[in-house]
Amino acid sequence: MKRFKIGEEIFRKNATKALAVILLLSVFIGFGLSFIRFDYDFEKFFPAEDEDTVFFNQHRKKFESDNDFLLVAIERKKGIFNAAFLAKIERFSKDIKIKVPYIQSVVSITNQKELFLFSSGLSSEKAYIDLKDLNLERDSTRIYASKILVNSLVSEDAKSVCLFIRHEDYISKRKSDQLIVELQKLLETYNFEDVHIAGRTVGQKFYVQIMLREMVFFVSLSAILIILFLFIAFRSGWGIIIPQFVIFLSSLWIVGIMGWLNEPINILLITLPIIMFVVAMSDVIHLVSRYLDALRHDFSKYEAISMTIKEVGFSTFLTSLTTAIGFFTLYFVNVQPIKVFGIVTGFGVLIAYVLTIVLLPILFYIFPSPKYIHQKKNTNFWHNKLKKTFRFLFKRRLAILIVYGVSTLFFLFGLLKIEANNFLMDDLSENEPLKKDFNFLDEHYGGIRPFELAVTLKDTNASVWEPSVLSPVEKVENYLVKEYGVSVKMSLITTLKVLNRSAHSGSQSYFKLPDSERALKKFKRIIRIVDGGKFAHTIVDSTQRIMRINGTIPDFGNKVVTAKNKRLNAYIAAIGANDKIDFRVTGTAHLLDKNMRYLSMSLVKGLSLSILLVALIMGLVYRSVTMMVISLIPNIIPLLAIGALMGFAGIELKTSTSIIFTIAFGIAVDDTIHLLGKFKFELAAGHSKLRALKNAYVTTGKAMVLTTLVLCSGFLLLIFSSFLGTFYMGVMLSFTLFIALIADLTLLPILIILFYNPKK
Numbered sequence: 001m002k003r004f005k006i007g008e009e010i011f012r013k014n015a016t017k018a019l020a021v022i023l024l025l026s027v028f029i030g031f032g033l034s035f036i037r038f039d040y041d042f043e044k045f046f047p048a049e050d051e052d053t054v055f056f057n058q059h060r061k062k063f064e065s066d067n068d069f070l071l072v073a074i075e076r077k078k079g080i081f082n083a084a085f086l087a088k089i090e091r092f093s094k095d096i097k098i099k100v101p102y103i104q105s106v107v108s109i110t111n112q113k114e115l116f117l118f119s120s121g122l123s124s125e126k127a128y129i130d131l132k133d134l135n136l137e138r139d140s141t142r143i144y145a146s147k148i149l150v151n152s153l154v155s156e157d158a159k160s161v162c163l164f165i166r167h168e169d170y171i172s173k174r175k176s177d178q179l180i181v182e183l184q185k186l187l188e189t190y191n192f193e194d195v196h197i198a199g200r201t202v203g204q205k206f207y208v209q210i211m212l213r214e215m216v217f218f219v220s221l222s223a224i225l226i227i228l229f230l231f232i233a234f235r236s237g238w239g240i241i242i243p244q245f246v247i248f249l250s251s252l253w254i255v256g257i258m259g260w261l262n263e264p265i266n267i268l269l270i271t272l273p274i275i276m277f278v279v280a281m282s283d284v285i286h287l288v289s290r291y292l293d294a295l296r297h298d299f300s301k302y303e304a305i306s307m308t309i310k311e312v313g314f315s316t317f318l319t320s321l322t323t324a325i326g327f328f329t330l331y332f333v334n335v336q337p338i339k340v341f342g343i344v345t346g347f348g349v350l351i352a353y354v355l356t357i358v359l360l361p362i363l364f365y366i367f368p369s370p371k372y373i374h375q376k377k378n379t380n381f382w383h384n385k386l387k388k389t390f391r392f393l394f395k396r397r398l399a400i401l402i403v404y405g406v407s408t409l410f411f412l413f414g415l416l417k418i419e420a421n422n423f424l425m426d427d428l429s430e431n432e433p434l435k436k437d438f439n440f441l442d443e444h445y446g447g448i449r450p451f452e453l454a455v456t457l458k459d460t461n462a463s464v465w466e467p468s469v470l471s472p473v474e475k476v477e478n479y480l481v482k483e484y485g486v487s488v489k490m491s492l493i494t495t496l497k498v499l500n501r502s503a504h505s506g507s508q509s510y511f512k513l514p515d516s517e518r519a520l521k522k523f524k525r526i527i528r529i530v531d532g533g534k535f536a537h538t539i540v541d542s543t544q545r546i547m548r549i550n551g552t553i554p555d556f557g558n559k560v561v562t563a564k565n566k567r568l569n570a571y572i573a574a575i576g577a578n579d580k581i582d583f584r585v586t587g588t589a590h591l592l593d594k595n596m597r598y599l600s601m602s603l604v605k606g607l608s609l610s611i612l613l614v615a616l617i618m619g620l621v622y623r624s625v626t627m628m629v630i631s632l633i634p635n636i637i638p639l640l641a642i643g644a645l646m647g648f649a650g651i652e653l654k655t656s657t658s659i660i661f662t663i664a665f666g667i668a669v670d671d672t673i674h675l676l677g678k679f680k681f682e683l684a685a686g687h688s689k690l691r692a693l694k695n696a697y698v699t700t701g702k703a704m705v706l707t708t709l710v711l712c713s714g715f716l717l718l719i720f721s722s723f724l725g726t727f728y729m730g731v732m733l734s735f736t737l738f739i740a741l742i743a744d745l746t747l748l749p750i751l752i753i754l755f756y757n758p759k760k
Helices: 002-035 051-062 083-099 136-145 173-190 200-234 237-260 269-296 301-332 336-366 381-395 397-415 433-444 467-484 492-502 517-533 558-574 588-622 625-649 660-684 689-720 724-755
Strands: 069-075 103-107 113-117 123-127 160-167 194-199 449-457 487-491 546-553 581-586
Touching: 002 237, 002 336, 051 449, 051 581, 051 588, 069 200, 069 433, 083 103, 083 160, 083 173, 160 433, 173 200, 194 200, 194 433, 200 237, 200 269, 200 433, 200 689, 237 269, 237 336, 269 301, 269 336, 269 660, 269 689, 269 724, 301 336, 301 588, 301 660, 381 397, 381 689, 381 724, 397 625, 397 724, 449 467, 449 588, 467 487, 467 492, 467 517, 467 546, 467 558, 467 581, 487 492, 492 517, 558 581, 558 588, 581 588, 588 625, 588 660, 625 660, 625 724, 660 689, 660 724, 689 724
Parallel strands: none
Antiparallel strands: 069 160, 069 194, 103 160, 113 123, 449 546, 449 581, 487 546
16 A cells, blocks of 8 residues: 555656656647648559569650640530631630740640641641631541541540640649649630640649648548547546547647658548547547546546556557557558558557557546546446346357358358459549549540550661561551550651651541651651651650550550450460560559559558467467457458458449558457457456456447447548548448447357356
8 A cells, every 4th residue: 555655656746747748749749730741643652663663764764754744625515616716725725835834835726737748858737727717617627537636636526625735744743733823824814615624733733632621621520529429428528628638649749740750641641630530539438438437436546547557558558559550561562652651650559559548647647537427326327238238148149150150151252242443533533623524535535544555676776667667566556546445646656657648648548657668768857857856756765676655545444454455465466566576565554553463462461461460469468379369250250341341332442442451450459459458357356257258348348339439430531531532441441340349249259258268
């Protein structure tokens, strides 16, 4: 007793000092919020240290970026062949080049000319749209006879035109924002019927704006939800203020530290406020619930604090550790934003635990205890209900095991239906303006998904200008246009075809490679002098051994594109084109697709490691292989359930949904740990297995239900996100945690009763 009083005296003297230190540190860390920035660089989603990534980076250094452009589609419902409308488009095209910064070129139907080459060596050009001598019937006939312009600069239904705007390569976020702002200002002065814009710069600005908006929204909504749940759980100002203070500091610390470390918030980290809220709330509720229970039994504040730390402290440490492990295993995903998300959130969980376990006891001791504790000492709704539930489980244990066995088979069947797929804009709902613009361009202008094919000669002495090289490449390009669905924007083959047609009075029958080497040499000279030689370097590299076929395709999705690539490679092999030439699909979209294969492997690796580490922790705590297995079963079933939900609902495995499994397992195991931790404590007190299990069940059951409700409600806030990946994360994590709670309250006690025999 004397040593106990000495401990209380030491605690009392140091509590205020510790609180002051934490507050000062919080103020310092809080200044880091001023350095927070948002990042939406989709190239960071490329597979890190991958041979295809290395190849593409080298490839585009030889030419130019395949994704630094904007498409601006402008509609006129009554038809584009109107003198006033076309004159307006011409002025707008010129104004873009003059008034919008960082623009390199603007291609529109009003500034394009058809080239004519004569046998004398002379040439002439004729505008497709001649505003000085406008003949709409004649000009429209010429445009639609020239297949290269349809679905490229004009739509097939003649109700919209498209401007292809090339801007500065690898443009920075600051510059791209300035570009989009000035372009939108210019558009406002023209008052077009309807305008659709798509491209990396507009996408980047749009995503960052949403991320900032949702970050503020989720923080505000989390604060409201915290107050609501704390009031329901503890029904006092004390029960609201003290836990909320701890939760607020936890979020402040992790975001502030990110600011000091200059780590930007990416599209995945916008969920950080919600995750920090639910994780911190889980620990807080378990600690506060046990503390209040001790006060109800007339223990002093210090005695109640000591009892709480002794009984719940280690369990909360284990739950925080296993949750952090779930996030840390995302490090094995070969994609930088996912790695950053896993590391930042994992450390955030540990920071929340440290602040909770240090700060809560201090606040418990400093602030007066809530008065309602003693007034409601004799009424315990939860205690009675949980006792009845435990008796029911004990009597129906065989039936419950059969239900879980059948359910597991059903879940496995659904799990097999999961398919991996992703689209460039599948993270946005169909109602978002950017998605609507993207879909319009996808439908009318051959898509905005970049397509890039690198063509490399295997013979170091050969040249891309040789007819024996051009012929098989032409066959491949024709296949890309007719079978693959590529809208070719830039290639040596297409350029030579245009020049050959120009040399034959614009006859469409000559839109093919030239027949003679003499004509080929002539066109080669012309290509080399166009734009001072700059144009040639966009389609053929300096060694004359590498060329590119650049274009766009509709956003078919990873699954369809992968199948198309297989058929393309089979066609190339069938015509023998790869004997002397190496054809390699590359580009930004191709690398994003490749992520899916890495994600599948990384998912299995990360989840397996997470399960293994949790199993080892439980095995070491109980020193029992049996308990190790028992603790895993109720937490693997929810993973099978979430897989079945995805399979039956048609939710595809992609970047945003694949990481849910490891996160869900790390959080779902928390309730198991709390129940087993209390069970171990009761066994150590000398109780029989059944009595110890019943006491643990009744004591921790309320906290398990409350924390799961808080977790599910917190994650369900994510359904308000504009990003579908975030929406699915909220729905599926809530579903998984609910299933995990049911399994912990029904299956786990039965497994312990039937299979675990504690050592005396």
